[in-house]
Amino acid sequence: MKKHDRFVRYTAPERINHWIVAFCFVLASLSGLGFFFPSFNGLMHVLGTPQLARILHPFVGVVMFAAFMLMFLRYWKHNLIGQQDWVWAKNFHKIVQNHEVGDSGKYNFGQKCVFWAAIISLILLLISGIVIWRPYFAGAFDIPLIRLALVVHSVSATALIIVIMVHIYAALWVKGTLTAMVEGWVTSAWAKKHHPRWYREQRHRPTQQEKRPR
Ligand code: HEM
Known part of the structure; x- marks a missing residue:
């Protein structure tokens, strides 16, 4: 294929940023599920031993949050909801039949929902995680607040796991998407089909094509 x-x-730093988030997510979610259900206790071994998992899980979570904040700062503007997003949402039944609808920009409505759900659940996970973090912070909070934080932590972790499962499914289901995050590029046909407005923006700045994407 011609260049x-x-x-x-995505540039290399953007891709590294994304895969750090993804790697931390896998470690934090598996070890977290390991703490949660006795039948999943074996999953704690993703972080070495159960004792190490108890120590490392919160630190991995903080790294994931910090790395995601960099992504948040990079992409929030592209994820603002616009008029065309409602066209996409109303025609979701066509999307699942593999037809594209709406004049999507860099991200479509589904991706935008994943983005906002991820930042909301990560903020809740961070705040509740600090309240329940022994031995550093939990001692400063009352037991009822710690119990509430445990519920918030479990519910937001479950929500994030479901959201990321949808994200991964969509990334694999839409052919040609994975190269974006692995090698950094997409074909112009992919862009035209799935993100027509972003395609037109890229076409009108041909000299910029191999530079930073917008
Ligand atoms: C573990 C497996 C994962 C895979 C295979 C994967 C795959 C991808 C791919 C292919 C893209 C590019 C989509 C496009 O440009 O159209 C992408 C974008 C993105 N991913 Fe992931 N991802 C994974 C995990 C995660 C996790 C754990 C998070 C966050 C907690 C995340 C957050 C994002 C965000 C924010 C974007 C940019 C899209 C937007 O801003 O709406 N990803 N991912």
């Missing part, structure tokens, strides 16, 4: 048939979608 001009491709658009740069």
